[in-house]
Amino acid sequence: MIYLDNAATSYPKPKEVGQAMMYFLEKVGASPGRSGHRLSIEAGRILYQTRERLAELFNGDDPLRIIFTLNVTDAINLALKGLLGPGDQVITSSMEHNSVMRPLRGLEKRGVEVKVIPCSPQGVLCPVDIKRAIKKNTKLIVLNHGSNVIGSLLPITVVGEIARKHDILFLVDTAQTAGCYPLDIKKDYIDLLAFTGHKALYGPPGTGGLVLGERVDTKKLTPLKEGGTGSHSEFEEQPDFLPDLYESGTPNTVGLAGLNAGISFILKEGINKIHQYELNLSQKLIAGLKEIPGVTVFGEDQAKDRVAVISFNIKDQLPSEVGLRLDEEYDIMCRVGLHCSPATHKTIGTFPIGTIRFSMSWFNTFEEVEQAILAVRNIAKGA
Amino acid sequence: MTQEELLLMEDNYSVVIFYSTSAAIRAESLAKRNKLMVKLIPVPRNLSSDCGICLQFNNEDKQRIKEILVERKIEYDDIYEI
Numbered sequence: 001m002i003y004l005d006n007a008a009t010s011y012p013k014p015k016e017v018g019q020a021m022m023y024f025l026e027k028v029g030a031s032p033g034r035s036g037h038r039l040s041i042e043a044g045r046i047l048y049q050t051r052e053r054l055a056e057l058f059n060g061d062d063p064l065r066i067i068f069t070l071n072v073t074d075a076i077n078l079a080l081k082g083l084l085g086p087g088d089q090v091i092t093s094s095m096e097h098n099s100v101m102r103p104l105r106g107l108e109k110r111g112v113e114v115k116v117i118p119c120s121p122q123g124v125l126c127p128v129d130i131k132r133a134i135k136k137n138t139k140l141i142v143l144n145h146g147s148n149v150i151g152s153l154l155p156i157t158v159v160g161e162i163a164r165k166h167d168i169l170f171l172v173d174t175a176q177t178a179g180c181y182p183l184d185i186k187k188d189y190i191d192l193l194a195f196t197g198h199k200a201l202y203g204p205p206g207t208g209g210l211v212l213g214e215r216v217d218t219k220k221l222t223p224l225k226e227g228g229t230g231s232h233s234e235f236e237e238q239p240d241f242l243p244d245l246y247e248s249g250t251p252n253t254v255g256l257a258g259l260n261a262g263i264s265f266i267l268k269e270g271i272n273k274i275h276q277y278e279l280n281l282s283q284k285l286i287a288g289l290k291e292i293p294g295v296t297v298f299g300e301d302q303a304k305d306r307v308a309v310i311s312f313n314i315k316d317q318l319p320s321e322v323g324l325r326l327d328e329e330y331d332i333m334c335r336v337g338l339h340c341s342p343a344t345h346k347t348i349g350t351f352p353i354g355t356i357r358f359s360m361s362w363f364n365t366f367e368e369v370e371q372a373i374l375a376v377r378n379i380a381k382g383a
Numbered sequence: 384m385t386q387e388e389l390l391l392m393e394d395n396y397s398v399v400i401f402y403s404t405s406a407a408i409r410a411e412s413l414a415k416r417n418k419l420m421v422k423l424i425p426v427p428r429n430l431s432s433d434c435g436i437c438l439q440f441n442n443e444d445k446q447r448i449k450e451i452l453v454e455r456k457i458e459y460d461d462i463y464e465i
Binding site for chain 2: 032033034035036037040041044045047048049051052062063064229230231232239241242243244
């Protein structure tokens with residue numbers, strides 16, 4: 001079996017991830033932050049260690065400015081709905097996932113002004129267009145770092161610098177880059193970094209978070225949820241300190257124990273090495289697909305840098321049918337269709353049919369890439 | 384003898400009371416990294432704190448502990464000598 005659906009959820013995970021989760025269930029088990037006993041403290045240490053590792057990965061100074069959420073969608077919702085109100089303008093791109101687009105369209109109905117900057121059919125964003133769209137009421141710029149459809153990268157560092165110059169906050173959706181592409185909240189001028197645990201960070205589903213940079217004033221970021229935190233229990237009001245302000249209810253400690261192990265694996269291997277390896281896999285796959293008559297690969301031809309997400313179509317064949325054949329005849333798991341991102345498909349010209357998407361991880365091999373190319377070649381031949 | 388057992392032998396110690404468990408655990412982690420002998424314990428009954436745990440340390444380390452809390456901007460309620 002060849003698993004090429006890592007942009008949806010990475011599989012397999014490093015073996016340490018399952019081991020850490022089993023260790024938590026068998027040896028720790030308790031609820032963090034609620035009680036003073038040894039097991040509760042140990043559970044709290046696991047959460048803290050996970051925050052520390054994330055701070056190391058993203059170059060944050062204070063691990064307590066990392067807020068755990070269910071996934072990146074949850075983190076993006078917290079950022080957008082917590083920051084924006086009627087009369088505010090928010091700028092985004094036409095390469096966004098629905099995790100950004102849908103909350104924005106929802107906010108639009110409540111009086112938030114949403115400006116979508118068009119990108120080229122190759123998925124390229126011109127930062128000058130962002131700069132031109134800035135107005136007095138612009139409060140936030142939000143960008144998808146790596147495209148979940150074509151693997152292209154938006155120029156976050158350049159846009160981040162523009163945001164900072166204009167005293168606007170900058171939110172980055174790192175669903176496809178956190179864990180497989182070097183990120184630095186300081187060098188990339190990121191104020192809010194939303195990540196998910198179950199993709200390139202190799203954690204289980206149900207983990208994710210929002211990293212708050214120094215410029216984020218928590219008085220201006222309203223929590224999505226309120227409830228029990230194990231702190232300030234004498235008050236009926238939500239505590240105002242981090243991370244409790246945004247973390248109500250018992251957390252997913254078993255999942256975060258797994259995420260902790262996933263991040264340790266990445267830090268041990270080295271993120272640059274992981275990125276380079278996945279880049280090599282991508283280049284081989286793209287080159288191989290392009291040689292096949294009738295196959296169109298989407299995205300920029302000459303892109304030097306990307307993540308390992310590749311979309312293509314076969315002339316006169318429906319993506320859904322190709323996907324079924326890849327699964328049943330070639331034992332290749334991939335995703336077909338619109339990938340929760342109608343805006344991107346409209347940008348690259350594949351709406352509403354969608355594309356066939358291969359997405360890879362550190363655990364894929366060059367042999368698997370060769371087999372996938374061969375499978376597509378056979379299907380394209382009509383064989 | 385472990386670091387924690389050593390600490391228990393001391394009879395002149397203090398505790399830092401925090402607002403949240405996360406802050407207490409962060410302080411523990413940073414203190415240990417600075418080679419200070421510390422231990423997270425349930426808050427003594429005569430003191431009031433909502434986050435059930437506090438950080439115990441030897442009185443002679445009080446200055447260093449305070450420095451860490453200030454340097455790393457860890458919010459805490461108070462320090463009490465026991």
